[in-house]
Amino acid sequence: xxxxxxxxxxxxxxxxxxxxxxxxxxxxxxxxxxxxxxxxxxxxxxxxxxxxxxxxxxxxxxxxxxxxxxxxxxxxxxxxxxxxxxxxxxxxxxxxxxxxxxxxxxxxxxxxxxxxxxxxxxxxxxxxxxxxxxxxxxxxxxxxxxxxxxxxxxxxxxxxxxxxxxxxxxxxxxxxxxxxxxxxxxxxxxxxxxxxxxxxxxxxxxxxxxxxxxxxxxxxxxxxxxxxxxxxxxxxxxxxxxxxxxxxx
Ligand code: PGA
Numbered sequence: 001x002x003x004x005x006x007x008x009x010x011x012x013x014x015x016x017x018x019x020x021x022x023x024x025x026x027x028x029x030x031x032x033x034x035x036x037x038x039x040x041x042x043x044x045x046x047x048x049x050x051x052x053x054x055x056x057x058x059x060x061x062x063x064x065x066x067x068x069x070x071x072x073x074x075x076x077x078x079x080x081x082x083x084x085x086x087x088x089x090x091x092x093x094x095x096x097x098x099x100x101x102x103x104x105x106x107x108x109x110x111x112x113x114x115x116x117x118x119x120x121x122x123x124x125x126x127x128x129x130x131x132x133x134x135x136x137x138x139x140x141x142x143x144x145x146x147x148x149x150x151x152x153x154x155x156x157x158x159x160x161x162x163x164x165x166x167x168x169x170x171x172x173x174x175x176x177x178x179x180x181x182x183x184x185x186x187x188x189x190x191x192x193x194x195x196x197x198x199x200x201x202x203x204x205x206x207x208x209x210x211x212x213x214x215x216x217x218x219x220x221x222x223x224x225x226x227x228x229x230x231x232x233x234x235x236x237x238x239x240x241x242x243x244x245x246x247x248x249x
Pocket of ligand 1: 011167171172173174175209210211212230231232233234
């Protein structure tokens with residue numbers, strides 16, 4: 001059991017707009033004043049500058065949803081870790097299943113992106129998770145182990161600086177959440193894998209993601225190895241996101 005402050009990170013995905021962001025972020029900041037956890041929002045890159053202004057003077061942390069493995073140069077469409085740093089970004093999601101699935105990102109690319117983030121002092125939120133077919137074939141642990149192993153191998157002793165998010169693909173955006181026991185079982189495996197790689201594994205936040213909402217957050221967050229949440233849909237509605245934040249203590 002770890003006693004560190006929990007981390008609740010919103011993943012807006014490809015949602016938002018200048019006016020909507022303004023209302024959402026103002027409501028979140030006003031409502032999270034007494035939060036016992038760290039709160040971040042991972043927003044589409046074009047809105048980083050808007051968020052940098054909106055969050056000014058608050059404890060809301062800023063995150064991005066992807067980063068290039070390259071430092072700079074002829075990589076049209078890519079965004080570097082240094083660019084994210086310019087906007088005060090503290091976290092970046094890497095290896096989200098939507099990027100693995102729709103953009104063909106493999107384990108090594110994800111590990112390289114985590115490395116690029118760490119090199120510039122940005123904490124990568126490394127997503128791992130099995131598909132429904134993999135779970136039904138009894139391959140859950142093998143799959144998440146392989147995904148995390150690549151990141152450990154590439155990042156060596158820096159591994160204690162990452163955040164891991166366990167996101168079963170079948171639970172993302174489906175309203176079908178892993179049970180607290182299912183999630184805890186995988187989180188404990190991931191923790192053990194980290195322990196074999198670093199003496200500081202207890203420091204690593206392992207988040208659960210996949211249809212976490214105001215109703216199920218408290219029981220998920222009560223599990224010994226669930227150190228927070230990566231929240232998609234529910235992070236777009238201030239009251240829902242705030243309820244999850246208040247459940248994280
Ligand atoms: P969801 O998404 O909360 O909408 O299921 C989580 C995620 O994909 O990070």
